Amino acid sequence: MxxxxxxxxxxxxxxxxxxxxxxxxxxxxxxxxxxxxxxxxxxxxxxxxxxxxxxxxxxxxxxxxxxxxxxxxxxxxxxxxxxxxxxxxxxxxxxxxxALDGHHADYAPGSPDLPEVAALLRRLSETPCPGIELRHAEQRLEHYATHPDDLRFFAGTHHLHTDLNNANVLVDDHTHRGDRARLVDWAWATRGAAWLDAGYWVIWLIAAGHTPASAERWADEIPAWHTAPPEGITAFAAANANVWSEISDADPDPWTRSLATAATAWHEHRRAG
Known part of the structure; x- marks a missing residue:
């Protein structure tokens, strides 16, 4: 709320x-x-x-x-x-x-902001987690994973943002290409596997109009994504379908429903593939 x-x-x-x-x-x-x-x-x-x-x-x-x-x-x-x-x-x-000058990232298919966000997530996925108290990804998802054993896929030592809402990504209109995007609102900073932020981005991309396959192709632009076992990605999609179903049931409005629909579509795509 x-x-x-x-x-x-x-x-x-x-x-x-x-x-x-x-x-x-x-x-x-x-x-x-x-x-x-x-x-x-x-x-x-x-x-x-x-x-x-x-x-x-x-x-x-x-x-x-x-x-x-x-x-x-x-x-x-x-x-x-x-x-x-x-x-x-x-x-x-x-x-x-x-104070940054720029615009909120546009996640729609064909947007020129997509390569900038991918470059930002590449930099972030290479960032070790600082030695401060943060929740762990496997803790945050423990009540949503389909199987307790799935939680091992989410554990790691990298610094994650986990809230890839396009309003949290600012793209500078003047900086040179490849270094124009910045992430704001780090309240949900988390310690976990390096590939997870790419996975969180997939859900927002689907909500912005991408097919699950197209969204995963953008995740492919982030090398850390290739470290994830396919069954780990499927487990992550399943857990997030449960997360967004709970959120949209508790606080139904157009944006929570769209994210729940996107997360479910991704999970179904993973299960079918």
């Missing part, structure tokens, strides 16, 4: 003042309509720069997502916007990220 958004001007004065210790007096505040997890989400400018601010109350049920993003940020150079500062005061936890 989406978090209720609060405009930056409604922050306690002490929290606003703490932000401006890092930014200087704010000149513009552009509240963001994107994202589901933050109470504060805004692009702000001052005389000294531009930042994207994300924030939650420290007593919010998902306050852990702020801590997770702050913990993983130092290990994401070239993969995500840099975290410039963090403020914890007056009951708020606020993160100030490098």
């Amino acid at each position: 989406a978090t209720i958004r609060i405009v930056l001007d409604r922050l306690p004065p002490a929290a606003r003042a703490a932000v401006e210790e890092h930014t200087g007096p704010l000149l513009t505040v552009d509240e963001s309509a994107e994202g589901f997890n933050s109470e504060i989400a805004a692009r702000v400018t001052s005389a000294t720069g531009t930042w994207h601010i994300k924030g939650l109350r420290t007593d919010h049920p998902r306050a852990w997502t702020q801590r997770r993003e702050a913990a993983v940020a130092p290990f994401l150079t070239g993969l995500a916007p840099a975290l410039r500062w963090r403020v914890e005061t007056a009951g708020w936890d606020l993160l100030g990220f490098e």
Whole structure:
């Protein structure tokens, strides 16, 4: 369920003042309509720069997502916007990220963004997991796998994003090709097998109009995908069909239903093949 958004001007004065210790007096505040997890989400400018601010109350049920993003940020150079500062005061936890210019990735068949996302996932799949506390992929999927033995396919030592929603991928309109995409929103960062993010991408590609076979051809662009045994990919597809079925049953709306349909289509494709 989406978090209720609060405009930056409604922050306690002490929290606003703490932000401006890092930014200087704010000149513009552009509240963001994107994202589901933050109470504060805004692009702000001052005389000294531009930042994207994300924030939650420290007593919010998902306050852990702020801590997770702050913990993983130092290990994401070239993969995500840099975290410039963090403020914890007056009951708020606020993160100030490098503000990126660009657009949300278009996952539709034929989109010029697809090679950029594939290049991003290649870089990510080569990134070892930092020595910080993260959930393991096999833990996250243990209640959804068809067979307990399937969980061994998901274990690994790589740093995963796991939420390949196209709104979480920003493509710079000016940077040179092959290094234009960045991932935002690392709340669900996970430790696991290097190929899993390519698998998560497959589901979103199908939801964007790809056939399961076409989506898997894009996954083929990521070398780590070739390390996955076919039965492991099928097990992953089955587990995610169960995940999205549960999500869409609990919170039915067009986007959850489309992801549930995509995940089921992928699983059926794997079983038929």
